Amino acid sequence: MLKTRIIAVFLLIIAVTIGLLTYYSSFAGSSISKPFKLGLDLNGGTHLVYKADTSKLSIGEVSVSMLALRDVIEKRVNAFGVGEPIVQVEQGGILGSKEAQQKLIVELPGVTDIDEAIKMIGRTPVLEFQTLSQADKKIVDDKKLEQKEYSIEILKAYKPTGITGRMLERAILEFNNTTMEPTVSLNFNAEGKALFAKVTKENVGNIVGIFLDGNPISEPVVREEIKDGKAVISGSFKLDDAKLLVRDLNYGALPVPIELISTQTVGASLGQSALNGGIKAGVFALIVIGLFLIIWYRLPGLVAVISLGVYTTLMLALFKLIPVTLTAAGIAGFILSIGMAVDANILIFERMKEELKKGKGISEAMHEGFARAWNSIRDSNTSSLITGAILYFFGSTSVITGFALVFTFGVAVSMFTAITASRVFLYAVAPKTTNKLSTFLISNGFTKTIISQSLTK
Amino acid sequence: MFVVKYRKFFYALSAILVIGSIASVSIWGLKPGIDFKGGSIIEVEYTNARPDQNTLTTSLAPLAIDASIRATGSNGYIIRMKDINQEQKNSLTSVLGTFGSSTEKRFDSVGPLLGSEALRKSMVSIIFVILAIVFFIAFAFRKVSVPVSSWQYGIVAVIALIHDVIVPTGIFSVLGHFAGYEVDTLFVTALLVVLGFSVHDTIVVFDRVRENLNHAKANKPFSEIVGESISQTFTRSVNTSMTTLLALIVLYFVGGESTQHFSLALIIGIIAGTYSSIFLGSPLLVTIWKWQEKRIEAKKAAK
Numbered sequence: 027m028l029k030t031r032i033i034a035v036f037l038l039i040i041a042v043t044i045g046l047l048t049y050y051s052s053f054a055g056s057s058i059s060k061p062f063k064l065g066l067d068l069n070g071g072t073h074l075v076y077k078a079d080t081s082k083l084s085i086g087e088v089s090v091s092m093l094a095l096r097d098v099i100e101k102r103v104n105a106f107g108v109g110e111p112i113v114q115v116e117q118g119g120i121l122g123s124k125e126a127q128q129k130l131i132v133e134l135p136g137v138t139d140i141d142e143a144i145k146m147i148g149r150t151p152v153l154e155f156q157t158l159s160q161a162d163k164k165i166v167d168d169k170k171l172e173q174k175e176y177s178i179e180i181l182k183a184y185k186p187t188g189i190t191g192r193m194l195e196r197a198i199l200e201f202n203n204t205t206m207e208p209t210v211s212l213n214f215n216a217e218g219k220a221l222f223a224k225v226t227k228e229n230v231g232n233i234v235g236i237f238l239d240g241n242p243i244s245e246p247v248v249r250e251e252i253k254d255g256k257a258v259i260s261g262s263f264k265l266d267d268a269k270l271l272v273r274d275l276n277y278g279a280l281p282v283p284i285e286l287i288s289t290q291t292v293g294a295s296l297g298q299s300a301l302n303g304g305i306k307a308g309v310f311a312l313i314v315i316g317l318f319l320i321i322w323y324r325l326p327g328l329v330a331v332i333s334l335g336v337y338t339t340l341m342l343a344l345f346k347l348i349p350v351t352l353t354a355a356g357i358a359g360f361i362l363s364i365g366m367a368v369d370a371n372i373l374i375f376e377r378m379k380e381e382l383k384k385g386k387g388i389s390e391a392m393h394e395g396f397a398r399a400w401n402s403i404r405d406s407n408t409s410s411l412i413t414g415a416i417l418y419f420f421g422s423t424s425v426i427t428g429f430a431l432v433f434t435f436g437v438a439v440s441m442f443t444a445i446t447a448s449r450v451f452l453y454a455v456a457p458k459t460t461n462k463l464s465t466f467l468i469s470n471g472f473t474k475t476i477i478s479q480s481l482t483k
Numbered sequence: 484m485f486v487v488k489y490r491k492f493f494y495a496l497s498a499i500l501v502i503g504s505i506a507s508v509s510i511w512g513l514k515p516g517i518d519f520k521g522g523s524i525i526e527v528e529y530t531n532a533r534p535d536q537n538t539l540t541t542s543l544a545p546l547a548i549d550a551s552i553r554a555t556g557s558n559g560y561i562i563r564m565k566d567i568n569q570e571q572k573n574s575l576t577s578v579l580g581t582f583g584s585s586t587e588k589r590f591d592s593v594g595p596l597l598g599s600e601a602l603r604k605s606m607v608s609i610i611f612v613i614l615a616i617v618f619f620i621a622f623a624f625r626k627v628s629v630p631v632s633s634w635q636y637g638i639v640a641v642i643a644l645i646h647d648v649i650v651p652t653g654i655f656s657v658l659g660h661f662a663g664y665e666v667d668t669l670f671v672t673a674l675l676v677v678l679g680f681s682v683h684d685t686i687v688v689f690d691r692v693r694e695n696l697n698h699a700k701a702n703k704p705f706s707e708i709v710g711e712s713i714s715q716t717f718t719r720s721v722n723t724s725m726t727t728l729l730a731l732i733v734l735y736f737v738g739g740e741s742t743q744h745f746s747l748a749l750i751i752g753i754i755a756g757t758y759s760s761i762f763l764g765s766p767l768l769v770t771i772w773k774w775q776e777k778r779i780e781a782k783k784a785a786k
Binding site for chain 2: 067075077127138140141144286287288289290291292293295296299300302303304306307310311314315318319322354355357358361362364365366368369372373376380398401402405406407408409410412413414416417420421423425426429430433
């Protein structure tokens with residue numbers, strides 16, 4: 027008995043500590059700050075879904091290209107300067123669809139003016155070759171010293187050659203034999219070969235600048251006419267930059283063509299009111315369920331309320347630790363799980379009452395209640411877990427997977443709190459003797475539970 | 484137990500609800516949300532007074548986006564339309580802007596492709612959940628074979644499940660017809676949760692039947708065992724649903740607009756689920772048992 031009480035107090039202390047940590051870490055500025063992760067529907071922001079056209083790729087190339095696509099888009103989105111953007115590849119399509127649909131999800135928290143963002147993500151980059159004469163180079167160099175960057179004025183000095191990325195057959199990453207520096211070698215197709223030969227012939231000693239989206243990425247000096255349609259861009263490349271350049275050149279910068287198929291924008295004010303609604307509903311639900319439990323189940327009801335408190339605390343802490351991105355549907359799942367978390371308690375308490383009616387003493391009735399209710403608790407929770415798992419894996423939107431995640435965690439955690447934690451608490455506070463008052467406390471409902479005195483010791 | 488005795492009355496009640504639901508769905512159909520059929524939805528709020536709805540409808544007509552407008556709050560509109568691209572969106576925004584300053588609270592746009600994928604996934608998950616539950620119940624009750632086999636427990640549970648899914652669908656079809664309620668992926672999620680929850684309740688009664696069968700004297704009729712099991716588990720079935728319903732009712736009233744229809748679907752489904760596990764599922768076991776008895780007697784008579 028004493029041991030149970032010590033364990034119970036210990037459990038309570040742990041729960042309260044976790045609760046306090048969870049509470050205080052919600053505020054910015056404290057040393058353990060770790061706020062809840064809120065989804066776009068609560069925080070405001072934009073959710074974009076792109077369909078990637080992988081039909082021209084072989085199956086082996088798909089996943090590599092999708093990762094490359096993600097990297098490119100991520101760079102562009104990062105350049106946009108929003109806080110914590112998410113760019114991820116999602117494989118749509120399921121059993122029955124011929125090919126797996128490749129999708130790209132872009133989440134931009136706080137961005138509600140999506141016009142600009144969409145333009146930037148979806149732009150098709152242009153690769154161009156432009157020449158710069160030696161005479162002009164001097165002027166440009168002087169100006170560059172002045173301005174430290176390429177102004178429009180400088181860029182005007184370059185003359186277009188008509189050679190574009192379209193004429194490139196392939197770009198390959200190579201290494202210089204002596205310096206081991208990475209270089210990028212270019213192979214032109216027939217059309218490009220002819221044009222490149224002409225341009226290099228006319229521009230020996232001049233610069234042929236390579237431009238990506240109007241920005242010069244390399245400015246090699248032409249030493250001689252190049253007839254074989256091959257060129258090498260050397261320069262002080264970092265390996266990663268060289269790789270990126272090769273990829274950009276080969277794929278025209280977007281490795282896979284994409285098409286916007288869904289946009290979702292939530293204004294910050296709407297998000298805030300959804301969040302407030304969710305929190306308010308959670309608190310109210312706890313109060314209403316708590317009152318119901320105490321009125322109907324008395325002492326065990328109070329124990330169930332304490333366990334429910336432990337449940338809530340653990341769940342909130344888990345949301346932060348994993349972390350789970352909370353959405354309106356996720357919060358709804360959590361509130362639903364509050365209602366279901368006490369189901370195991372109800373099954374146990376009803377069973378206890380039955381055992382009491384059979385004439386068992388309080389302590390024996392409690393043991394029997396927990397032991398015998400286990401079968402139905404196990405079976406019914408398993409069915410909820412099955413539902414949760416299927417929802418998670420087949421959920422078509424982040425709304426549903428968010429809900430499923432919270433719901434499944436809820437069922438699992440509630441099995442611990444409603445069984446293990448409430449058993450410890452109930453044993454700790456249960457009356458030792460079986461008399462009228464103690465039976466009233468431990469019993470439930472509004473019909474009188476009659477105990478047979480013969481069995482009480 | 485009155486539930487077993489008057490089971491035909493309860494069957495009839497369920498049958499009326501199910502037939503009514505099927506009728507409503509086949510006459511009025513369901514209103515699919517944009518996440519199923521594709522389309523766009525925008526919610527705007529005007530800083531001052533909002534324009535008249537008819538004026539707005541007329542001025543949106545030239546855009547040819549099949550806009551349907553509904554007032555929301557005191558100064559806002561929710562406009563549903565077909566799936567629009569960025570240019571159409573820009574011209575929509577500029578038309579809306581002519582009536583005074585406004586803020587765009589929300590904009591969703593779903594391509595038809597994504598919609599059909601969501602629909603397919605939803606169907607697959609519902610079928611998966613139902614199958615998984617039949618197998619699970621058949622497994623959990625594998626030791627029970629007399630007088631009703633464990634498969635029959637599974638099938639009865641599924642009849643109850645189908646009932647629980649059809650009733651909220653029917654009610655949403657009625658609500659869709661009269662109040663414009665849409666059926667979206669969240670609604671399907673609600674149905675799946677109802678499936679999980681309803682089987683929860685059904686298992687509690689079945690579990691008691693299983694236990695009582697073990698203790699029962701050999702000559703006790705099965706119908707009596709089922710009746711006792713129902714009355715013994717009645718309070719807990721109602722109370723477990725009650726706590727969940729309390730949470731959902733709170734969610735419905737204070738949880739905000741985005742989850743209101745979701746909680747309503749759950750409330751209807753859970754009430755249907757609790758009803759079916761007490762008044763439909765377990766009595767059906769008795770009906771199956773009676774059929775078997777009759778068949779056996781018929782065989783005996785034939786000999």
